[in-house]
Amino acid sequence: MKNFNFPWIIFLLCISSCLSHKKREGLYLSILPSSETGIDFKNTIVEDDSTNMFVNEYTYMGGGVGIGDFNNDGLQDVFFTGNQVSSKLYINKSNLRFEDITNKAGVSTSTWCTGVSVIDVNNDGWLDIYISVSGKVAGTSRTNLLFINQHNLTFTEEASEYGLADTSYSTQAVFLDYDKDGRLDMYLLNHTLNDNRPNDIRDRKVDSNAIAGDKLYHNEGISAGTNHPFYKEVSKQAGIIEDGNGLGVVACDVNADGYIDIYVSNDYIKNDLLWLNNKNGTFSNCIATAIKHQSYSSMGTDAADINNDNLPDIITLDMQPEVNERKKMMYSFLHNQRHQLEMDKGYEPQYIHNMLQLNKGVRQVNNRSEPFFSEIGQMAGIAETDWSWSVLMADFDND
Secondary structure (H helix, E strand, C coil), rough: CCCEECCCCCCCCCCHHHHHHHHEEEEEEECCCHHCCCCCCCCCCCCCCCCCCCCCCCCCCEEEEEECCCCCCCCCEEEEECCCCCCCCEECCCCCCCCHHHHHCCCCCCCCEEEEEEEEECCCCCECCCCCCCCCCCCCCCCCEEECCCCCCCCCECHHHHHCCCCCCCEEEEEEEECCCCEEEEEEEEHHHHHHHHCCCCCCCCCCCCCCCEEEEEEEEEECCCCCCCEECCHHHCCCCCCCCCEEEEECCCCCCCCCEEEEECCCCCCCEEECCCCCCEEEEEEHHHHHCCECCCCEEEEEECCCCCCCCECCCCCCCCCCHHHHHHCCCCHHHHHCCCCCCCCCEEECCEEEEEEEEEEECCCCCEEEEEHHHHHHHHCCCCCCCCCCCCCCCCC
């Protein structure tokens, strides 16, 4: 099950050159009106003196959308998260017609929801919904939500009972079995709204203990006296100790050792993270040796095998415009002097354009097998797509 965080008008990163090529081959995309589909969700933002981009720089980051068959009828349903509006659940009635059952399903929300994960948390054969929450909204709680499927198109909110009522500035959660014990654990991607100068060049701290640190939750199994699992935060024990402004996360096995690894794309000066699974319940960030350079203000990310060599490749997005006029209009602070100052402070090289990291296999680093990548974004024609939030890699034309 794929989980994404992006505005609900989905941006498919097929870039203009690819789109024009595919158009000649007969691949067309069309948008159906809400009068036909029944989906009329709008993530409307109304700014005031307490809700604006000065208070929350990610005001217009958008919500998340999750796809899953919530009533086990063989049809994929849709869940949208809302910021100032309630989240919405639409049940698929077939033939691309959907019904809004939010209120009777018990999944309405009143907090600033961001990402959504559609996953069977309690392993009962019915999909549940985990919602990441962020924002600075007076009078509301910044607590992540877990809606447990009651098998009758109703849900109950049980994040506290499962140990998943996290209160970070959350962007997205990814569920994965990182220790291969047969139980789904959870990696929580976080950011911060408390840093007014996130691009200042400061000493790079590996263990910052900051509010923006990501978190790892271990599934402890069925807790005593209950019929569901309980999650325990094990971030520091597992080595998840670096912080950032996390806007994208993807889990995949980058070095083909049978254990799931995690790639995190971080906004601003903070480097991306590539958490290599040590196969003993801990992770190590190997991005400095695995990747020669990264996107600077990394936003969305995805992993897929683009060249059919059975190794996952990685895309991260940035904001470099394609046309000369836009490049001149967009102020860039990244000059040679600043680049060297960042390197002197311990940061890995970063550049302002989309990155396509081609997985070249593994090599021995410090007596262990680590992946290494070649960055081919410009060669592939996807480096410059202006301000881009999210990317999905898939075979859209079934070729």
